[in-house]
Amino acid sequence: MPGDKEEQEGSAELREKPRREEEEDEEAVDAMRVCYQGFDPAAYLQFNYTPPRADFQRADSIVPWKLACLHRAFSEGDMQGEVLVDVGSGPTLYQVMSGCEVFGRVVLTDFLEVNRRELQRWLQDGSSSLDWTPYLEYVCQLEGRRPSASSEKAARLRSVVSDVLPIDVHRPCPLAPGTIPANGADCLVSCFCLESVSPDLAVLTRALGHISSLLRPGGHLLLIGALGESYYLGAAGLRIPVVPLDEAQVCSSLKSSGYQLLQLSIYTLPAEMRVGVDDVTGVFFAKARKP
Numbered sequence: 001m002p003g004d005k006e007e008q009e010g011s012a013e014l015r016e017k018p019r020r021e022e023e024e025d026e027e028a029v030d031a032m033r034v035c036y037q038g039f040d041p042a043a044y045l046q047f048n049y050t051p052p053r054a055d056f057q058r059a060d061s062i063v064p065w066k067l068a069c070l071h072r073a074f075s076e077g078d079m080q081g082e083v084l085v086d087v088g089s090g091p092t093l094y095q096v097m098s099g100c101e102v103f104g105r106v107v108l109t110d111f112l113e114v115n116r117r118e119l120q121r122w123l124q125d126g127s128s129s130l131d132w133t134p135y136l137e138y139v140c141q142l143e144g145r146r147p148s149a150s151s152e153k154a155a156r157l158r159s160v161v162s163d164v165l166p167i168d169v170h171r172p173c174p175l176a177p178g179t180i181p182a183n184g185a186d187c188l189v190s191c192f193c194l195e196s197v198s199p200d201l202a203v204l205t206r207a208l209g210h211i212s213s214l215l216r217p218g219g220h221l222l223l224i225g226a227l228g229e230s231y232y233l234g235a236a237g238l239r240i241p242v243v244p245l246d247e248a249q250v251c252s253s254l255k256s257s258g259y260q261l262l263q264l265s266i267y268t269l270p271a272e273m274r275v276g277v278d279d280v281t282g283v284f285f286a287k288a289r290k291p
């Protein structure tokens with residue numbers, strides 16, 4: 001019957017549209033993966049983790065702000081358990097320098113082998129494209145310890161990092177099966193990852209859902225990310241596109257993934273921190289709980 005045919009064609013169209021959209025999403029995600037093939041860990045560290053962005057003498061420098069947020073979150077006493085997973089570690093270690101005192105097992109992860117190798121080098125013999133000592137000293141000071149306790153903190157960090165694993169946040173199971181406990185980690189940390197590996201907000205929110213499957217119910221997520229950023233340099237001359245987020249989008253993405261937002265702090269980038277390696281305007285820090 002003609003009516004039925006039209007109906008069938010109509011519903012076929014309805015069925016195909018999401019599939020087409022899914023294919024477009026996958027193509028856009030693949031394009032992001034290709035972008036990352038040119039990522040240079042040493043250049044990225046130089047651009048983002050040296051002064052003025054990492055100036056421990058300046059109260060308005062971006063790295064001390066991030067370290068203070070992480071220190072506060074881990075000192076509040078509400079995050080407990082054994083396993084902390086850092087999602088998209090890149091070549092950096094600052095994000096686990098407070099958490100390594102609270103959790104007995106820390107798992108670092110990244111999509112790129114060059115970044116995992118960079119982390120392994122520091123874990124094995126302290127060699128690295130960046131000297132992490134001033135970071136360790138600063139976090140010791142935040143904890144009320146002498147800066148010279150930094151070597152103890154470095155030893156603690158080396159002793160609790162159990163693995164440096166490959167991850168892909170665009171896969172429903174981002175880590176290989178069996179690499180973390182079946183009921184999930186007790187805490188997830190992720191810094192500047194989701195917005196800088198996703199083509200748009202919908203895919204970012206989907207990736208947030210994927211990583212949430214790594215967290216046990218009742219566990220905490222600490223998310224740090226860029227606001228208003230459309231690109232950053234992953235190597236000299238390599239512009240990696242970023243989803244330009246605002247505060248409301250961060251909140252709605254967390255809410256739609258089922259999180260209870262416990263705290264949101266915002267850092268506005270002073271003019272002196274705009275050093276031509278990205279167009280970020282601010283940074284958010286979110287502490288959330290998975291019910």
Ligand SMILES: C[S@@+](CC[C@H](N)C(=O)[O-])C[C@H]1O[C@@H](n2cnc3c(N)ncnc32)[C@H](O)[C@@H]1O
Nearest residue numbers: 088089090111112167168169191192193196197
């Ligand atoms: C902007 S860097 C952030 C690095 C570090 N967390 C920091 O705070 O500076 C983004 C990281 O995401 C990683 N990445 C790229 N694609 C990814 C994917 N599909 N899944 C997980 N991580 C990915 C990159 O290799 C890179 O290390």
